[in-house]
Amino acid sequence: MTKQLKSFIDVAKDSDFPIQNLPYGIFSQTQDGERRVGVALGEWVVDLSVLEAHGFLKIQAGEQFFNQPTLNKFIATGKSHWSNIRAELQTLLSADHATLRDHQTLRDQVFFKQTDVYMHLPVQVTGYTDFYSSKEHATNVGCMFRDPKNALLANWSELPVGYNGRASSVVVSGTDIVRPSGQIKLPTEERPIFSACRKLDFELETGFIIGQSNPLGIPISIENAWDHIFGMVLFNDWSARDLQQWEYVPLGPFNAKTFASSISPWIVTLEALEPFKTHSPKQEPQPLNYLREDHSSNSYDIHLSVELKAQHAEVADVISQTNFKYMYWSMAQQLTHHTIAGCNVQVGDLMGSGTISGPTPHSYGSLLEITWNATQPLTLSNGEQRSFLQDGDTLIMKGYCQKENLRIGFGEVSGKVLPALSFNFAS
């Protein structure tokens, strides 16, 4: 039973990173230092490049999967290899295994305090697609901007609506976010004005990382879709609502989203999430055949929260608590739909869930919904009010699964809002 597995490294009971998790990330000892692959264990990073160099991991001689600046090469080795490496790591790190436990010199080379290292993007993000798969979120947005009586558009219940995002501006947690500028259209003005965004928002999402590509023209069937997924991250799809409202017809959001999207540094594997499988909401109408799957275990029970810490606030306020299990469309359905017309996905692609909102206002995944487009501002514990994000605000998303004594967590994705640039032309 993996549940009983224990490491020789002490792991706090409320840690996101017990030996049952072992999420993958990319770290370096200095900001510009050499990047390599690590897994998180308690407060530590385990340097897999050292374990690999010492021959502790069954890897073909001469191959280097972990002395790499991104995880793409390792991920491309495929599901059975991921599984083997995970099993080998759990053995090496277990309390019962002497190799590493009793070898202090080696331990000094392999273990780094997480607080002493720099984390980087875990993958080269080869492509990025964002979905729109929370029924509650789509309904809320539809109520606000379209017709409350027909909040969901006709296609929403038939397919996982998605759109291409911008891969180049995906950044790792901790990266500052410069408030974007651009065209906004005020109701009082005939023409748009050039302005810093006045409605800067977050979107609470998760993302999954593609672990196996498909050739162009050959869709991934719903039965095989799970095997193409390496793992999951937390994802903040920063959004400039005022830019978005003006620009998005008829081809979708562009500058409102492409200025930055943040992911958590640790990729939690589907294998680690296995004990937390649950069912997604019942789908009505039943989807077309190519999207039809067994709904009893096609989702995960992942607690998600959002915290906002104002510039000079002592503490962060929890402003949303929700759960991944509310997602209407599963990751397998999203991936199958993505490829059904022939599109190829690639190892390292990021697929965003879309904003994850639950049924109650406290479980909404964006300020747009929480403050109902600024009509119901939030009051923070320091007395300040928020309709949208202000300069200096830090936004933190967290996620974890919990069952009896087992906690599998994602860590966090955070970002601080910096003031907009000054432009040297009249607006």
Added chain:
Amino acid sequence: MTKQLKSFIDVAKDSDFPIQNLPYGIFSQTQDGERRVGVALGEWVVDLSVLEAHGFLKIQAGEQFFNQPTLNKFIATGKSHWSNIRAELQTLLSADHATLRDHQTLRDQVFFKQTDVYMHLPVQVTGYTDFYSSKEHATNVGCMFRDPKNALLANWSELPVGYNGRASSVVVSGTDIVRPSGQIKLPTEERPIFSACRKLDFELETGFIIGQSNPLGIPISIENAWDHIFGMVLFNDWSARDLQQWEYVPLGPFNAKTFASSISPWIVTLEALEPFKTHSPKQEPQPLNYLREDHSSNSYDIHLSVELKAQHAEVADVISQTNFKYMYWSMAQQLTHHTIAGCNVQVGDLMGSGTISGPTPHSYGSLLEITWNATQPLTLSNGEQRSFLQDGDTLIMKGYCQKENLRIGFGEVSGKVLPALSFNFAS
């Protein structure tokens, strides 16, 4: 005068590739053979990796820019280096210069017949964005699907509308295109059906290739935008109109476009296009400051045509003739707008113009417009009719500039439509 420049290689008068052009591409001698950089000259490819290896190009010792499977590394060296290499190549290939002209052994290593080699994607397409910048096209689509009296949406005249495309499915000319399948919604049915696309279309576009990146958060000003552009290609943005109509609200086209997009193999540099600079249409209203530029020379006079060759037809029919100069928004405006909110572009990004339609039906850039959504089918010279593309059809786009005796051409981008896959589930 570059116009008088002549090569020791015979170049036909109607060739797209005189010594004044020298577009860059990636070729190999066998389908899976080693890829390297070449320029086109008349009927030949000039192997730059050999010239580089022999030290004929001023390149830092030990560096290899042309013994590469893509152009990204060379392009990343920047504008002044592109210019130097172009000048060196024109000297080496000129009729007055003996080095190569009089060295038959070397010539045998350097020149390959274009008909004897395989062409590949010229760049690793790091990102792909498509714009929507032809007023005639946007007006036609607006008339067909929205309100003919207000065909252009309010934002269209204020900003170059664009959306993120899918980079992984950009393919080189000559790649077969499998007819996509997916959800289509028939007006007679309550729910969508699963079907092969019944309204497969092309979109006549050009694309430009980013030659210089910008850091995340730092926009490219309109004054500097041209320096970030390496060159241009022909671009066919294949489109599944029926998939698109059902899926595109509210986040834009997805599967209707992501199944394939084809580019021509040769990148024509902006330097080669310089003699063909012209002005774009007058912009009314005048754009906001960040998009304002001198309109006297912000476009190019590029003749564009589309040919359709049915499976068993003897000849291809020219079904559209138009010109790049009709584009309302310039490439500099597109690029500046793309980055104004902070988005970073990368060397190797492809930026599509959007469908290029002219003022008359024979200058429309898609079958959707030419046949006015199948209400006015085309009759081909073999008697067959077309509303949209049929299996076996080959679609060919060509482009060239002409001024007195100087012709700078793009070659072509072509693709043949293959039948849809059979799926092993009931629709």
